[in-house]
Amino acid sequence: MAEVYVMANQKGGVGKTTTVFNLGVALTRLGQRVLLVDLDPQASLTVYSGFEPDDFEKTVYHCLLRDAPVERTAAGTPFGPDLLAANLDLSLAEFHLMNAIARERRAERMLEAVQDRYDFILLDSQPSLGLLTLNALAASDQVIIPVACEFLSIRGTAALLRLIAKVQGQLNQDLAIAGILPTLFDNRTNHGHRMLHDIQQEFPEIPLYPFPVNRSIRFPESAARREPIFDNANDIPGAEAYWRLAEALCGRVRT
Numbered sequence: 001m002a003e004v005y006v007m008a009n010q011k012g013g014v015g016k017t018t019t020v021f022n023l024g025v026a027l028t029r030l031g032q033r034v035l036l037v038d039l040d041p042q043a044s045l046t047v048y049s050g051f052e053p054d055d056f057e058k059t060v061y062h063c064l065l066r067d068a069p070v071e072r073t074a075a076g077t078p079f080g081p082d083l084l085a086a087n088l089d090l091s092l093a094e095f096h097l098m099n100a101i102a103r104e105r106r107a108e109r110m111l112e113a114v115q116d117r118y119d120f121i122l123l124d125s126q127p128s129l130g131l132l133t134l135n136a137l138a139a140s141d142q143v144i145i146p147v148a149c150e151f152l153s154i155r156g157t158a159a160l161l162r163l164i165a166k167v168q169g170q171l172n173q174d175l176a177i178a179g180i181l182p183t184l185f186d187n188r189t190n191h192g193h194r195m196l197h198d199i200q201q202e203f204p205e206i207p208l209y210p211f212p213v214n215r216s217i218r219f220p221e222s223a224a225r226r227e228p229i230f231d232n233a234n235d236i237p238g239a240e241a242y243w244r245l246a247e248a249l250c251g252r253v254r255t
């Protein structure tokens with residue numbers, strides 16, 4: 001059975017997609033079988049993975065709403081993981097889901113048939129708390145919350161935590177918060193350290209990964225080159241953080 005993780009935060013630009021992509025690649029390089037699922041109509045994960053969203057005739061939209069089988073719709077990527085792509089079709093999904101039967105459980109149902117094909121399924125979610133994100137949370141075992149080490153970034157996290165609690169109460173009692181992953185951390189500034197400290201203080205009951213992902217221009221550079229960070233700048237602390245996160249998911253602790 002695959003372990004299903006979702007990266008969720010309704011704040012935009014905090015590194016959800018960067019985390020899904022690089023974590024997925026790192027996991028495959030540790031020998032795991034990985035499926036990435038793009039649940040954001042912006043389709044950034046599809047682009048990061050080296051594809052043109054409009055080149056896909058069938059995408060996650062068809063799996064969610066038309067019962068297209070995931071195993072025939074997902075594509076291999078050059079980096080290891082398989083990808084269930086998205087394109088703008090997905091922007092219609094929230095609307096069509098409104099009238100669908102068991103509308104919060106479509107993603108869960110969609111993934112049932114591929115649970116044995118993968119060790120990890122990583123879901124990328126959009127920056128909103130709508131039906132697509134609700135579907136992603138209902139389908140997941142664990143949620144990782146990337147939080148930027150920036151002013152105002154923890155505002156709004158409380159709303160996400162309330163939604164997670166609702167999902168735990170009504171849709172998916174097994175959903176666990178794996179942890180908050182601090183992102184865009186600037187080690188050189190007091191502000192960065194202050195923000196990291198604030199995240200720790202604000203959510204004492206939630207595990208915090210002890211390896212913030214440092215801010216580095218190499219991330220947007222790698223994204224523009226459609227490469228995982230490891231192929232472009234494996235020696236930077238941010239790449240190291242993603243290796244450590246992958247190892248944490250595999251239950252390995254480096255000595």
Ligand SMILES: Nc1ncnc2c1ncn2[C@@H]1O[C@H](COP(=O)(O)OP(=O)(O)OP(=O)(O)O)[C@@H](O)[C@H]1O
Pocket residue numbers: 011012013014015016017018019040042044125126127183184185213214215216217218219220221223238
């Ligand atoms: N550690 C980092 N250092 C510097 N830039 C980063 C880092 N992580 C991500 N970025 C950049 O920040 C931008 C937003 O990242 P990303 O797309 O992963 O965020 P997101 O949370 O998925 O955004 P959205 O909410 O719009 O889906 C991208 O340009 C990405 O390359």
Ligand SMILES: [Mg+2]
Pocket residue numbers: 016017018040044045124125126
């Ligand atoms: Mg994104």
